[in-house]
Amino acid sequence: TVPCGNVSIYGDGxxxxxxxxxxxxxxxxxxxxxxxxRLTRLHLRGLPITEFRGYSEARYARVPEDAGxxxxxxxGIELHNCARARVxxxxxxxxxxxxxxxxxxxxxxxxxxxxxxxxxxxxxxxxATPGTQALHIEDNNFENHRHGIAGNAGGATYIARYxxxxxxxxxxxxxxxxxxxxxxxxxxxxxxxxxxxxxxAHNNYVAMLGALMSGAAMMRGNPAR
Numbered sequence: 001t002v003p004c005g006n007v008s009i010y011g012d013g014x015x016x017x018x019x020x021x022x023x024x025x026x027x028x029x030x031x032x033x034x035x036x037x038r039l040t041r042l043h044l045r046g047l048p049i050t051e052f053r054g055y056s057e058a059r060y061a062r063v064p065e066d067a068g069x070x071x072x073x074x075x076g077i078e079l080h081n082c083a084r085a086r087v088x089x090x091x092x093x094x095x096x097x098x099x100x101x102x103x104x105x106x107x108x109x110x111x112x113x114x115x116x117x118x119x120x121x122x123x124x125x126x127x128a129t130p131g132t133q134a135l136h137i138e139d140n141n142f143e144n145h146r147h148g149i150a151g152n153a154g155g156a157t158y159i160a161r162y163x164x165x166x167x168x169x170x171x172x173x174x175x176x177x178x179x180x181x182x183x184x185x186x187x188x189x190x191x192x193x194x195x196x197x198x199x200x201a202h203n204n205y206v207a208m209l210g211a212l213m214s215g216a217a218m219m220r221g222n223p224a225r
Contacts, residue, residue, distance in 0.1 A: 002031035011042040014091065018117030020046045023070045025097055027078025037085040044076040046094035046118075051178045053096050053120040060122070062178050072120055081105045088112050096120035098128040098150070106133035116143040119175075121184050123149040129158050133197070139161050144171055146184045151192030151199055160201040165189045169210035182211070190217035 009029070020028040028044050031037060049071050054150070058067040076092040077083055081104040091114045092099035092178035099118040100110055115126035124146030127137050131154030142165040149160050167189070172182050189206050192199040201220060206216040 002029065002034055002037060005034040006036045007028065007034075008040065009040040009042065010038070010040055010193070011090075013089075014043050016041065016205070017043045017045060018096065020074050020076070022074055023047070023051075023072050023096075024162075025073040025075065027101070027152050028095075029074040029076070029080055030078045030080075031085070032080040033082065034079075034085070035083040037082060039077060039085075039087045040088065041089050043091045044093070044095075044099075046074050046096065047072050048202040049094055049117050049119070049174075052177075053124070053175075054178050054181070055121055062180060073123065075099075075101050076118070077101070079103070079105060079108070081109055086108070086111070090114075091116075092126075093117050095120050097123045098125040100126070101128040101130070102132035102135055104131045104133075104154075106135075108132065108134075109136045109138075111136070111139050114141045114143075115145070115148070118145055119185070120146070121178070121181055122146075124184065128152060129156040129196075130154050131156050133157050136161075136189075140164070142166070142189070144168060144185065145189075146187050146188045147191040149188075149191060151196040153193045153195035155195065155197040157197035158199060160190060160199075161203050163204045165204060165206045167208050167213065169208070186211050188213065188215040192217075192219045194220045196220075 130152035135158040
């Protein structure tokens with residue numbers, strides 16, 4: 001937990017590995033109400049992709065034995081009501097809920113990161129934006145998420161530009177998940193739920209290899225460009 005504002009956590013690139021070992025919905029790095037943060041040159045890693053990433057609620061479980069089973073829902077970086085935070089030049093992988101998630105806050109930036117295999121049925125985002133304002137997501141490399149960017153409700157506003165966003169269906173078999181999960185891997189890459197605020201996405205490269213994607217972007221009843 002970051003205990004104050006105006007602080008940088010500066011790693012040494014790929015050799016600085018921070019390993020998460022839990023299934024629960026909590027962040028490996030977390031901050032609340034802080035401003036002027038920088039998290040840079042870190043490698044954050046969750047549990048292996050072969051760990052269960054399915055629905056464990058009884059009403060959604062694919063098979064009865066999945067009900068109540070521990071399912072990966074961890075987060076890499078979790079920021080609540082933070083301002084002017086920058087996450088840059090990080091590698092973030094294998095978190096079930098999201099690689100980076102902003103709850104509220106404003107004027108934050110995610111840039112020049114490699115986010116990959118942050119995946120789970122019904123979740124699985126590179127960057128998630130519930131309620132945040134004026135978030136810039138730019139010059140990142142996203143691979144193999146359900147949605148690379150999830151625009152959640154709560155009036156969230158974000159700008160996504162100059163990102164590479166690619167999914168490859170051939171990786172799915174090695175994940176050892178439910179066969180139904182390929183439908184989630186094929187979901188749209190840029191997402192904006194209803195009740196999201198202004199969403200601007202431009203100059204992004206989006207591709208699905210080995211299968212058809214439902215769409216590059218999905219704007220669900222919100223003002224968007």
